[in-house]
Amino acid sequence: MLVKNIYNEFIxxxxxxxxxxxxxxxxxxxxxxxxxMKVDGNSIVSFVTASFEQTLSFNGKVINGNLIAxxxxxxxxxHIPLLVALVTxxxxxxxAAMGTxxxxxxxxxxxxxxxxxxxxxxALYTLFLTIWLGILxxxxxxxxxxxxDLIVLNSDGIVILPNNDILWRYGAGFAxxxxxxxxxxxxxxxxxTFAENSIGPIVSTMAIIILFTIIGTLDVTVFDTLKxxxxxxxxxxxxxxxxxxVPFESIKQSVIILLVHNIIFISVSIIGFNRKDITS
Amino acid sequence: xxxxxxxxKVEGLSKSxxxxxxxxxxxxxVQRGDVFGFLGPNGxxxxxxxxxxxxxxxxxxxxxxxxxxxxxxxxxxxxxxxxSIIEKPDFYRxxxxxxxxxxxxxxxxxxxxxxxxxxxxxxxxxxxxxxxxVKGFSHGMKQRLGIAQTLLHKPDLxxxxxxxxxxxxxxxxxxxxxxxxxxxxxxxxxxxxxxxxSEIELxxxxxxxxxxxxTIIEGSVSELLNSQELVVRLExxxxxxxxxLVQVHFxxxxxxxxxxDSIDLSIHKDRVPLLNKLLVENKIGVMAxxxxxxxxxxxxxxxxx
Numbered sequence: 001m002l003v004k005n006i007y008n009e010f011i012x013x014x015x016x017x018x019x020x021x022x023x024x025x026x027x028x029x030x031x032x033x034x035x036x037m038k039v040d041g042n043s044i045v046s047f048v049t050a051s052f053e054q055t056l057s058f059n060g061k062v063i064n065g066n067l068i069a070x071x072x073x074x075x076x077x078x079h080i081p082l083l084v085a086l087v088t089x090x091x092x093x094x095x096a097a098m099g100t101x102x103x104x105x106x107x108x109x110x111x112x113x114x115x116x117x118x119x120x121x122x123a124l125y126t127l128f129l130t131i132w133l134g135i136l137x138x139x140x141x142x143x144x145x146x147x148x149d150l151i152v153l154n155s156d157g158i159v160i161l162p163n164n165d166i167l168w169r170y171g172a173g174f175a176x177x178x179x180x181x182x183x184x185x186x187x188x189x190x191x192x193t194f195a196e197n198s199i200g201p202i203v204s205t206m207a208i209i210i211l212f213t214i215i216g217t218l219d220v221t222v223f224d225t226l227k228x229x230x231x232x233x234x235x236x237x238x239x240x241x242x243x244x245x246v247p248f249e250s251i252k253q254s255v256i257i258l259l260v261h262n263i264i265f266i267s268v269s270i271i272g273f274n275r276k277d278i279t280s
Numbered sequence: 281x282x283x284x285x286x287x288x289k290v291e292g293l294s295k296s297x298x299x300x301x302x303x304x305x306x307x308x309x310v311q312r313g314d315v316f317g318f319l320g321p322n323g324x325x326x327x328x329x330x331x332x333x334x335x336x337x338x339x340x341x342x343x344x345x346x347x348x349x350x351x352x353x354x355x356x357x358x359x360x361x362x363x364s365i366i367e368k369p370d371f372y373r374x375x376x377x378x379x380x381x382x383x384x385x386x387x388x389x390x391x392x393x394x395x396x397x398x399x400x401x402x403x404x405x406x407x408x409x410x411x412x413x414v415k416g417f418s419h420g421m422k423q424r425l426g427i428a429q430t431l432l433h434k435p436d437l438x439x440x441x442x443x444x445x446x447x448x449x450x451x452x453x454x455x456x457x458x459x460x461x462x463x464x465x466x467x468x469x470x471x472x473x474x475x476x477x478s479e480i481e482l483x484x485x486x487x488x489x490x491x492x493x494x495t496i497i498e499g500s501v502s503e504l505l506n507s508q509e510l511v512v513r514l515e516x517x518x519x520x521x522x523x524x525l526v527q528v529h530f531x532x533x534x535x536x537x538x539x540x541d542s543i544d545l546s547i548h549k550d551r552v553p554l555l556n557k558l559l560v561e562n563k564i565g566v567m568a569x570x571x572x573x574x575x576x577x578x579x580x581x582x583x584x585x
Contacts, residue, residue: 001389004386011379016374100371100372102336105334106362106366108359108388109387110355277338279297
């Protein structure tokens with residue numbers, strides 16, 4: 001029954017226009033970034049590398065597919081949670097708003113299976129969005145700009161990664177980025193369990209992400225103990241794969257915290273939905 | 281055919297939402313083959329009780345068994361044998377009627393083929409609208425699609441909560457005929473909650489009336505109504521003489537109301553032919569002697585009592 005309902009959920013997701021909104025927006029944004037870098041990439045990169053040019057000289061193709069993909073990821077990873085929440089935040093509350101939750105809950109399928117099937121369908125949608133991001137960011141950038149060594153600017157200075165040492169980092173980076181987006185998906189589905197309208201969970205998810213991000217960036221001592229446990233603190237962990245050496249221990253910790261958040265959100269949703277009186 | 285097997289047994293059901301007691305002490309039972317009328321004024325607790333019957337709401341107190349089983353250990357088994365419409369059938373508006381039925385059939389616990397879906401759409405008169413999106417459907421069409429959805433997995437028990445709400449007279453007749461076909465052609469057990477008392481009177485063989493969350497009366501529709509006097513509207517060409525004759529010869533009859541051309545009176549139905557004969561013998565033109573809806577009177581009397 002779980003598999004059958006996952007299939008149902010996927011049909012519903014594929015039939016809603018809003019599901020294509022995210023994919024469309026992502027495609028347009030990536031095309032805009034690539035176009036901007038093609039037209040004015042040299043001056044943008046010169047602006048960043050200017051401070052190093054007195055001590056370092058840059059030879060070869062600095063602007064290449066790897067750098068553009070990195071810039072795209074860096075810029076869009078902030079916005080993609082909204083595109084994810086737009087679809088997943090509606091999965092349960094949308095049914096309550098439409099009234100179909102009554103029909104669904106009177107079928108011989110357990111409420112736990114209803115919630116799980118929505119989580120899995122949401123996870124598959126998020127995976128598709130991440131893969132699409134990867135294909136466009138890496139594939140299109142390489143097609144237009146070609147490949148080359150990647151120059152990454154981080155808080156410790158400049159890291160130069162050779163071309164043959166990059167692909168696995170993107171693979172691993174996308175996997176961690178997917179886990180971050182999955183956490184957003186789980187949070188919005190969790191909020192969706194307790195709401196009766198579609199907009200509430202979407203707005204609440206974004207409000208929580210913004211609030212946690214602000215707390216994470218504030219240099220205030222009282223929040224220091226809290227920061228390591230906020231999922232938003234670990235949403236940029238994919239970037240750690242572009243450091244040299246890669247801080248595997250720190251990445252592992254981020255992955256554990258994100259997984260724990262997912263488990264908590266799923267558990268709260270299942271318990272909440274099982275206890276809920278369906279009066280809508 | 282009405283059987284002796286108890287399909288639904290509800291005893292002392294109670295449910296509160298905060299401080300509001302929606303259902304206080306509801307008890308009734310439904311036998312196999314019954315068309316069971318579930319009556320009560322607005323806010324009586326009908327919908328809450330029906331939602332409890334479908335496990336949408338957990339009752340605070342009381343016991344509830346369907347097909348001799350409880351939701352605690354046989355939820356899936358029970359629900360796979362029930363088809364229901366609660367208040368109004370809501371569908372995925374962005375999907376076609378056919379696709380909606382496919383979605384609900386897939387999780388109904390039965391193997392429903394594409395052919396059976398098409399046949400069901402034909403049965404409810406939507407055979408030519410299967411590919412159309414539900415967002416373009418009228419309320420009546422959604423109701424008929426709702427009935428198709430309830431029947432798709434061939435359940436033994438059908439629960440319809442206010443199935444005619446918001447329908448025009450033609451839509452009401454269509455739904456009534458559909459229910460009658462389910463009763464006569466498929467011998468389904470049907471629980472029907474409705475504000476349309478005439479519908480219940482025409483269709484149901486047993487009924488329960490609840491008010492303020494409590495069971496007021498339960499029994500066979502014909503027995504409950506036959507225990508009452510018949511209320512007739514008498515229309516003649518001479519109301520004054522008619523009234524005098526009624527008062528002299530039918531002293532037991534109770535005159536409820538009089539207008540310029542008619543009298544409403546409560547009278548035992550065996551006495552109606554005598555009344556007609558008396559009026560004719562006294563050269564009073566009888567335009568009409570028509571029974572008023574008995575259930576309507578019975579319902580109002582019961583609720584007021």
